[in-house]
Amino acid sequence: MGRHDHRSLVTTPADGLAERRTLAVEIADRLSQSIFLGEIAPGGRLNEVEIAKRMGTSRGPVREAFRYLQDLGIIEAVPHHGSFVVEFSSAQIKDLIVLRSTLEGVAARMLIGTRKDLTELHVVAMHLERAAEAKNGSVFKRLEWRFSRALCEAAGTGELVTTWEQVYRRLRLAFANITDNRTLSDRAGRYTSLAATLKETVPGEAEAAVRSHILSGGFAKLGVGVPEYLVMDKAIS
Amino acid sequence: MGRHDHRSLVTTPADGLAERRTLAVEIADRLSQSIFLGEIAPGGRLNEVEIAKRMGTSRGPVREAFRYLQDLGIIEAVPHHGSFVVEFSSAQIKDLIVLRSTLEGVAARMLIGTRKDLTELHVVAMHLERAAEAKNGSVFKRLEWRFSRALCEAAGTGELVTTWEQVYRRLRLAFANITDNRTLSDRAGRYTSLAATLKETVPGEAEAAVRSHILSGGFAKLGVGVPEYLVMDKAIS
DNA sequence: GTGCCACCAACTGTCAACAGTTGAGGCGCA
DNA sequence: TGCGCCTCAACTGTTGACAGTTGGTGGCAC
Numbered sequence: 001m002g003r004h005d006h007r008s009l010v011t012t013p014a015d016g017l018a019e020r021r022t023l024a025v026e027i028a029d030r031l032s033q034s035i036f037l038g039e040i041a042p043g044g045r046l047n048e049v050e051i052a053k054r055m056g057t058s059r060g061p062v063r064e065a066f067r068y069l070q071d072l073g074i075i076e077a078v079p080h081h082g083s084f085v086v087e088f089s090s091a092q093i094k095d096l097i098v099l100r101s102t103l104e105g106v107a108a109r110m111l112i113g114t115r116k117d118l119t120e121l122h123v124v125a126m127h128l129e130r131a132a133e134a135k136n137g138s139v140f141k142r143l144e145w146r147f148s149r150a151l152c153e154a155a156g157t158g159e160l161v162t163t164w165e166q167v168y169r170r171l172r173l174a175f176a177n178i179t180d181n182r183t184l185s186d187r188a189g190r191y192t193s194l195a196a197t198l199k200e201t202v203p204g205e206a207e208a209a210v211r212s213h214i215l216s217g218g219f220a221k222l223g224v225g226v227p228e229y230l231v232m233d234k235a236i237s
Numbered sequence: 238m239g240r241h242d243h244r245s246l247v248t249t250p251a252d253g254l255a256e257r258r259t260l261a262v263e264i265a266d267r268l269s270q271s272i273f274l275g276e277i278a279p280g281g282r283l284n285e286v287e288i289a290k291r292m293g294t295s296r297g298p299v300r301e302a303f304r305y306l307q308d309l310g311i312i313e314a315v316p317h318h319g320s321f322v323v324e325f326s327s328a329q330i331k332d333l334i335v336l337r338s339t340l341e342g343v344a345a346r347m348l349i350g351t352r353k354d355l356t357e358l359h360v361v362a363m364h365l366e367r368a369a370e371a372k373n374g375s376v377f378k379r380l381e382w383r384f385s386r387a388l389c390e391a392a393g394t395g396e397l398v399t400t401w402e403q404v405y406r407r408l409r410l411a412f413a414n415i416t417d418n419r420t421l422s423d424r425a426g427r428y429t430s431l432a433a434t435l436k437e438t439v440p441g442e443a444e445a446a447v448r449s450h451i452l453s454g455g456f457a458k459l460g461v462g463v464p465e466y467l468v469m470d471k472a473i474s
Numbered sequence: 475g476t477g478c479c480a481c482c483a484a485c486t487g488t489c490a491a492c493a494g495t496t497g498a499g500g501c502g503c504a
Numbered sequence: 505t506g507c508g509c510c511t512c513a514a515c516t517g518t519t520g521a522c523a524g525t526t527g528g529t530g531g532c533a534c
Contacts, residue, residue, distance in 0.1 A: 022316050022517070048486070058519045060297070063486090064304060071308030073399075079259050080486055080525055095396040102343040106335060113466025159332040159407070162310075167400060203466040229350025229440040259487070285516070295489045300516090317495055317516055 024064035027055050028072075031065060035074055035085055038176055042087040046075065073170045088174040090222065096171045097218030098230060103164045104148055105211035105232075107155035113203040118195070120150045125188075125195040132184035140184055145172075147191060151210070171218075180221050187217070208232040261301035264292050265309075268302060272311055272322055275413055279324040283312060310407050325411040327459065333408045334455030335467060340401045341385055342448035342469075344392035350440040355432070357387045362425075362432040369421035377421055382409075384428060388447070408455075417458050424454070445469040 031051070034040050052062045066083045069075040077083045088096075111118070124147045131140040145168070152164045180187070190213060197209050211232050219226045268288070271277050289299045303320045306312040314320045325333075348355070361384045368377040382405070389401045417424070427450060434446050452463045 024517090047484095049484090059486090060518055060520095064300065064517095067301060067304035067308070071304070082486070089394070092394045092396050095393040098343060098347065098393070099340075099396060099400055102339055103336075106339040109466065110335065113464065156332040156335070157326070157329045159329050159336060159404075163336055163400060163404060166403070167396075170396070204470055227350065229346065233441055261487090284514095286514090296516090297488055297490095301487095319516070 023057055023061040024068065027051070027057070027061055027065035028068040030055070032069060032072065032074060035069075036173065036176065040085050042085050042173075042176075044085045046083045046085070048082075073166055074173055086170075086173065088170070093171070093174045093222065094219075096167055096174060097215065097222075099167045100148075100164070100171055101211045101214035101218070101230075103160065103167060104151055104214055105207040107152045107160060107164070108198060108210040109203040109207040110155040110160075111151065112198065112201060112206040114155075116154045118154075118198055120154070121147060121195045121198065124150060125191045128188040128191045129185075132188035135184060137184065140188075144191075175221060178221055180217075181223075182220060190217070260294055260298040261305065264288070264294070264298055264302035265305040267292070269306060269309065269311060272306075273410065273413065277322050279322050279410075279413075281322045283320045283322070285319075310403055311410055323407070323410065325407070330408070330411045330459065331456075333404055333411060334452065334459075336404045337385075337401070337408055338448040338451035338455070338467075340397065340404060341388055341451055342444040344389045344397060344401070345435060345447040346440040346444040347392040347397075348388065349435065349438060349443040351392075353391045355391075355435055357391070358384060358432045358435065361387060362428045365425040365428045366422075369425035372421060374421065377425075381428075412458060415458055417454075418460075419457060427454070 048059050048062050052059045070077055075083045076086050124143055128143045152161045194213050198206055215226045285296050285299050289296045307314055312320045313323050361380055365380045389398045431450050435443055448469050456463045
């Protein structure tokens, strides 16, 4: 991907000259890392002075970092009460899965409809197979992210990516403590065949394929089936 | 709807006790109003000290308000250079239309699939007809917003609404200076028939109907046709 | 024991001053 | 005249202190 492997979660949009990192962004990054690592539990509170002390800054940038994290949807702020790491109900998680499947689905539709290049998807699928063989779960996760992101990036402008990112991030947080029961090689195989399907299909089918791929994966993690009304017929168009 | 007609754009999520308004939220609201009214043009710069002076506060809350508006996606910040009202390319606008159609489409699918109540949609459609008769454009716009919002609210948890809101808000800003050439009564009729269609259909068709409703409306405003690959077959499911 | 009230500690909200940076305009020099 | 350097004004970034709010705690009357 880009120049940094560990890219900032807080993207300063729409230009290249903004390579400067402000303290607030720095703090936001470190905090979000902590949150995703589970060092701060869902529902946990973020104390401004404590964090300012730990980061070695004043409270100003910390407060600003909180607003960033709020935008990212991983903390919530209640006036005069503080900021808390978000928690998700199972209904919310299901919604997020549906949203993700919808977004990536339409990305696939646009991708096929505009005849964009699909090699990156195949490459990532190949890497997924390798990571599965090596039983490297964390690399696998990262590659899954990259697959979806590549789909959205190739399909449209930043609008799609931004929206997708918001959803994916929250979903990742919601799934932080849930492990997938299916084997890595099974999951990798699904990516490979998905990429193969996309290679030679029409927009409508592409959307249906991607959507079902994500829906089945997501609901499987929850240990439940996909509601029938969400299953999309493979429309030809 | 809710208790306030003029509800805050910056929602403090997930509880009722947060009725308190902080200065930053107040400023964010007033600024976003100015932006949507076009008093600050797209690409325009927001000066911290000037706004602080005008609002009668220090720069702290103003900076915080900027972060809120950044989250809302209506301004962008470049370190050491300032914050600017976002501008949209036509490609971005098209993406936003596709996103909106996708989100509301899946909302319709969930709505029908879970057999939710549809009366609010019919009520709003009726009001739209009336507003069209009265040739009241601003009320019409507000009702359009309410129709879409009702769709998303009824369909799922707040996740869908939040995501949809983000997209809709940006789209509204992008279309701030573009007027629809079609007559109000024509547009109102489409809502009425859409609501009628939703009343007795299956999830797949509901999604296709809503999606095409929004796609055709959106691209019409741009004065171009809907790309064929975006047109969804009315799948039966 | 129970209920009420005042106090208090721990926060978050706000402020005004200070530091750092950027881009522009003036100035000297070739 | 044209080029490069310097200075400077106008910003944004950061700080530490002060103000306001909240929930709990202890004492007091009953």
